Amino acid sequence: MLAPAYHVLPLAAIVRERTLPIAGRVLAHPNQRVNAADVVAEASFSREHALINVARMLNISVREADRFIKVKQGSEVVQGALLADTGGLFARTVRAPRAGRVIAVGGGQILMEAGSARIELRAGLPGVVSRIIPERGVEIRAVGALAQGVWGNGRIDSGLMTSLIEKQDDVLNAERLDMSMRSLVILGGHVRDADTLRAAMDLTVRGLILSSLHSSLIQMARQMKYPILVLDGFGAMPMNSAVFKLLTTNAKREITVNAERFDRYEGVRPEVYIPLPVSTEPDEPQDFYYLAAGQTVRMRRPPYAGAIGIIESLRPGLSLLPSGLRAPAADVKIESGETAIVPLANLEIVG
Amino acid sequence: MPTSLIQTESILAIDIGAATTRAVLFDVVEGQYRFIAIGQAPTTAEAPYKHVGIGVREAIRSLQAVLGVTLLGSQDDNLIVPSQPDGSGVDAVVATISAGPTMRTVVAGLLPDVSLQSARRLAESTYTQIVDTLSLADRRKPDQQLDDIIRARPDLILLAGGVDGGASRSIMKMLETIGLACYVTPEEKRPMILYAGNQQLASNAQETLSQHAAVFATSPNVRPSLEVEDVEPASAELADLTVKLRKRQLKGVDELYLWTGGTILPTAYAQGRMTRFLSQLYESRRGLLHVNLGASGATIAAGFNGDLTLGVYPQFGLGENLNALLQHTEIEQIMRWMSLDISANTLREYLFQKSLYPVSVPATLEEHAILQAIARQALYLAMRATQRRFPARMRMAQADRMPKLDLILAGGGAIADSASLGQSLLLLLDAVQPEGIAPIMFDQNNIMGSLGAAAARNNFLPQQVVEAGAFLGAGTIVSVVASAAIGDRVVRAKLTYEDGSETRAEVKFGGLETLPLPNGKTARLTLAPFGRADAGLGAGRSGSLTVTGGALGVIIDARGRPLNLPADPVRRRELIKRWSYAVGG
Numbered sequence: 044m045l046a047p048a049y050h051v052l053p054l055a056a057i058v059r060e061r062t063l064p065i066a067g068r069v070l071a072h073p074n075q076r077v078n079a080a081d082v083v084a085e086a087s088f089s090r091e092h093a094l095i096n097v098a099r100m101l102n103i104s105v106r107e108a109d110r111f112i113k114v115k116q117g118s119e120v121v122q123g124a125l126l127a128d129t130g131g132l133f134a135r136t137v138r139a140p141r142a143g144r145v146i147a148v149g150g151g152q153i154l155m156e157a158g159s160a161r162i163e164l165r166a167g168l169p170g171v172v173s174r175i176i177p178e179r180g181v182e183i184r185a186v187g188a189l190a191q192g193v194w195g196n197g198r199i200d201s202g203l204m205t206s207l208i209e210k211q212d213d214v215l216n217a218e219r220l221d222m223s224m225r226s227l228v229i230l231g232g233h234v235r236d237a238d239t240l241r242a243a244m245d246l247t248v249r250g251l252i253l254s255s256l257h258s259s260l261i262q263m264a265r266q267m268k269y270p271i272l273v274l275d276g277f278g279a280m281p282m283n284s285a286v287f288k289l290l291t292t293n294a295k296r297e298i299t300v301n302a303e304r305f306d307r308y309e310g311v312r313p314e315v316y317i318p319l320p321v322s323t324e325p326d327e328p329q330d331f332y333y334l335a336a337g338q339t340v341r342m343r344r345p346p347y348a349g350a351i352g353i354i355e356s357l358r359p360g361l362s363l364l365p366s367g368l369r370a371p372a373a374d375v376k377i378e379s380g381e382t383a384i385v386p387l388a389n390l391e392i393v394g
Numbered sequence: 395m396p397t398s399l400i401q402t403e404s405i406l407a408i409d410i411g412a413a414t415t416r417a418v419l420f421d422v423v424e425g426q427y428r429f430i431a432i433g434q435a436p437t438t439a440e441a442p443y444k445h446v447g448i449g450v451r452e453a454i455r456s457l458q459a460v461l462g463v464t465l466l467g468s469q470d471d472n473l474i475v476p477s478q479p480d481g482s483g484v485d486a487v488v489a490t491i492s493a494g495p496t497m498r499t500v501v502a503g504l505l506p507d508v509s510l511q512s513a514r515r516l517a518e519s520t521y522t523q524i525v526d527t528l529s530l531a532d533r534r535k536p537d538q539q540l541d542d543i544i545r546a547r548p549d550l551i552l553l554a555g556g557v558d559g560g561a562s563r564s565i566m567k568m569l570e571t572i573g574l575a576c577y578v579t580p581e582e583k584r585p586m587i588l589y590a591g592n593q594q595l596a597s598n599a600q601e602t603l604s605q606h607a608a609v610f611a612t613s614p615n616v617r618p619s620l621e622v623e624d625v626e627p628a629s630a631e632l633a634d635l636t637v638k639l640r641k642r643q644l645k646g647v648d649e650l651y652l653w654t655g656g657t658i659l660p661t662a663y664a665q666g667r668m669t670r671f672l673s674q675l676y677e678s679r680r681g682l683l684h685v686n687l688g689a690s691g692a693t694i695a696a697g698f699n700g701d702l703t704l705g706v707y708p709q710f711g712l713g714e715n716l717n718a719l720l721q722h723t724e725i726e727q728i729m730r731w732m733s734l735d736i737s738a739n740t741l742r743e744y745l746f747q748k749s750l751y752p753v754s755v756p757a758t759l760e761e762h763a764i765l766q767a768i769a770r771q772a773l774y775l776a777m778r779a780t781q782r783r784f785p786a787r788m789r790m791a792q793a794d795r796m797p798k799l800d801l802i803l804a805g806g807g808a809i810a811d812s813a814s815l816g817q818s819l820l821l822l823l824d825a826v827q828p829e830g831i832a833p834i835m836f837d838q839n840n841i842m843g844s845l846g847a848a849a850a851r852n853n854f855l856p857q858q859v860v861e862a863g864a865f866l867g868a869g870t871i872v873s874v875v876a877s878a879a880i881g882d883r884v885v886r887a888k889l890t891y892e893d894g895s896e897t898r899a900e901v902k903f904g905g906l907e908t909l910p911l912p913n914g915k916t917a918r919l920t921l922a923p924f925g926r927a928d929a930g931l932g933a934g935r936s937g938s939l940t941v942t943g944g945a946l947g948v949i950i951d952a953r954g955r956p957l958n959l960p961a962d963p964v965r966r967r968e969l970i971k972r973w974s975y976a977v978g979g
Contacts (some may be wrong), residue, residue: 044435044436044452045436045443045449046436047441047442047450048442064583065580065582066580066581066582078441088580089578090541090544090545091541092537092540092541092544092574093537094535094536094537094540094574128396146577146578147574147577150570154574154578156578180542184469192749193750204725221954232825253817258739258742258743259739259742260744261746271764276738276746276747276750277743277746277747278739278743278747288622289924305750306441307440307441307714308439308440308441308444308494308643308644309441310440310441310442310444312441330441330442330443331442331443343751343754344747344751344754344755344757345757345758345760345761346757346758348747364756364757365757365758365759366755366756366757366758366759366761366762366813367759367762367813367814367817368755368756368757368762368811368812368813369813370755373972386754386755386757387756388436388753388754388756389751389754389757
């Protein structure tokens with residue numbers, strides 16, 4: 044059976060496609076070195092429109108209105124600019140309600156776009172632009188350590204990481220945050236109160252990497268201006284040992300927290316990158332594997348949620364679980380030394 | 395038609411669910427089509443796989459292992475079609491799909507209670523989420539409507555409105571607003587549009603919208619006159635658009651399209667088609683109900699002698715949408731079904747965590763109890779939403795009461811994969827709360843949709859497969875409706891077997907009893923209610939009838955309708971456990 048990979052890698056070649064949701068302009072060049080926050084592509088789209096019904100406003104026929112309209116498709120107009128004019132001694136006029144661009148004229152009406160929004164696509168990780176995707180974005184290649192999370196609040200930043208987690212099941216609270224952590228990325232455990240998120244904001248931290256988050260804080264975390272990345276999930280979940288080891292041993296390094304929102308169809312997920320110098324470039328990791336004995340796995344659901352283990356054997360047929368359900372399962376030796384029967388659907392390969 | 399004249403081709407039915415992909419083989423054995431075997435694998439629509447073909451091939455390999463027959467070519471890994479003299483391959487392929495993101499949909503109609511309502515019902519016949527509505531009651535200015543449509547990022551716009559030959563001006567205005575919204579949307583983000591309104595304006599709609607929509611389609615009017623609603627022709631067109639959207643969104647669907655020669659249907663649509671077919675086949679006057687609850691959503695299909703009511707609710711699916719379930723129900727409404735003492739916070743965290751890993755399986759008793767409670771509430775909500783749309787003659791005065799039905803058929807991962815048949819049955823009884831006397835069957839292999847898709851190729855296959863016993867008979871349910879106090883006697887039942895032996899039971903209000911009657915057997919059931927209790931034969935009426943057996947025999951549910959659970963959580967959990975033991979734990 045196939046299982047997805049859960050990337051917790053001390054050293055790997057990381058290749059990520061970064062694309063705009065709509066066609067736009069690519070700003071980066073091939074082989075350009077970029078930082079995570081660099082804008083590599085941009086696009087603009089109109090968020091607000093004004094539909095001006097000239098015929099109705101002047102109380103004339105559609106045909107007449109079309110004749111009196113003075114602007115063309117593509118015209119840029121300022122607020123109050125003349126859009127239509129009946130002419131004559133008692134001329135009646137229609138003026139632009141706001142500045143904008145005329146995008147359609149016809150049927151006695153003018154459609155203007157007023158206020159366009161700009162989408163900026165950031166690199167998301169520090170690396171080299173390895174490919175340009177015309178009108179869409181870039182592919183970026185980097186080398187370093189990689190740790191994936193399960194939830195992000197949609198923000199990206201980089202900075203020096205400091206670790207405030209000593210044990211996998213530590214709780215991070217506001218009292219542990221002080222001025223010495225200003226502008227740092229903080230690695231912490233479980234967060235269960237709003238004060239901690241607020242205190243981190245007051246310190247203008249560059250990011251918060253957490254083992255888990257109380258579910259009542261999700262909305263608030265979305266509103267924070269700094270990246271918040273959750274590694275293991277919601278509820279009081281300890282940090283899994285693989286990522287705990289990787290990140291705590293990399294404290295004091297410059298890291299990037301890409302707390303992108305998980306998109307299961309696009310394959311975008313929150314990740315932590317730690318650029319590392321190498322002489323020989325390592326391989327790209329696989330994204331999925333066939334489950335087999337000897338593989339290191341992470342368990343995704345209770346009773347061992349987050350625990351790391353090694354598959355001892357794949358059990359034939361269906362196995363009876365403590366829940367009473369029957370499912371394809373494996374015998375997994377967990378770090379504690381205990382062997383557990385775990386449904387294959389609850390496993391992901393660490394690698 | 396004599397059996398010998400039936401085209402005897404083997405058919406492989408592929409079903410791509412949100413969590414599981416299934417490959418099902420139907421073939422002719424002794425002159426009759428049979429369900430032969432099933433292979434399953436995790437669905438691979440999402441990252442990191444991002445190609446449904448990977449899961450499809452895994453499911454086919456699993457089927458090959460069961461059958462000992464080669465279906466995929468060793469060189470190119472392609473399906474072998476048609477079957478070869480050495481026994482490898484299949485003759486034809488059909489497919490159903492429910493995987494994929496919920497379709498963001500804008501519905502538009504003229505009158506909120508008339509055509510807009512019909513457009514909503516049309517939207518509910520597939521995997522949609524309504525993100526905005528337009529109607530004559532809309533107070534927004536056209537440019538505000540236009541901006542709101544753009545912000546809503548719809549995949550689909552359903553436009554109804556106007557009876558045939560009726561008013562045209564308001565529809566034309568709506569067409570213009572929708573056309574402008576599409577025009578200013580970047581080309582690759584433009585929605586598909588289905589026009590199902592006043593047929594005199596269909597060509598105007600085509601002219602205004604077709605060049606600005608990703609795909610433009612028309613269908614017969616969902617509201618040809620004020621009194622008549624006919625959603626079915628439009629839902630067939632919508633099914634086609636759904637598959638087109640999946641081809642755009644999910645890699646590998648286009649390959650499946652080639653394998654099947656275009657016979658891909660949305661799973662819910664295929665289930666609805668099969669429900670209607672069965673209701674016609676068995677001339678079901680009172681109605682045949684099919685319920686399905688899985689990761690992609692809850693689907694309720696009710697066939698009333700050829701008339702179909704279909705409701706598809708992705709918001710009640712047990713997969714990725716679980717984190718938003720609390721937008722549709724209070725947490726207490728889920729908690730009421732809990733068989734263990736679990737906190738509301740644990741439940742809330744479960745909803746978020748499970749939505750991260752929709753494919754995961756509950757491994758502990760606690761997680762299983764939570765999922766069972768969620769499943770009950772999700773199916774309960776889906777059932778109540780669909781009931782409101784039953785034909786008028788089938789609607790009850792009390793909105794939460796069910797009409798009497800001829801047959802109840804249940805499937806989907808949440809029901810078919812319970813720890814025991816008793817658990818599946820109790821989930822169904824709690825959520826649907828059927829009334830009267832009706833046999834219950836389980837679609838334990840989830841082939842209902844596959845049969846509906848196969849019917850498009852072969853008319854005989856579904857009937858023959860069903861009659862060959864593809865569904866598992868759970869037994870016959872007798873629901874007792876009574877105004878009584880807990881513990882009062884409400885019905886006396888006697889089951890007389892074919893050999894003349896008897897089993898008797900006296901059932902009290904609040905109780906659940908089973909009388910053994912094996913699958914394939916029939917027996918005479920005599921019911922004698924106390925007072926004005928209705929055991930399915932009318933208030934206070936006694937009588938006897940022949941009932942069919944099943945894995946759980948005859949089940950007498952005297953818990954009352956609607957089912958009122960005690961407010962005290964300790965007492966409630968005790969009762970839930972007692973009911974669970976009554977149906978085998």
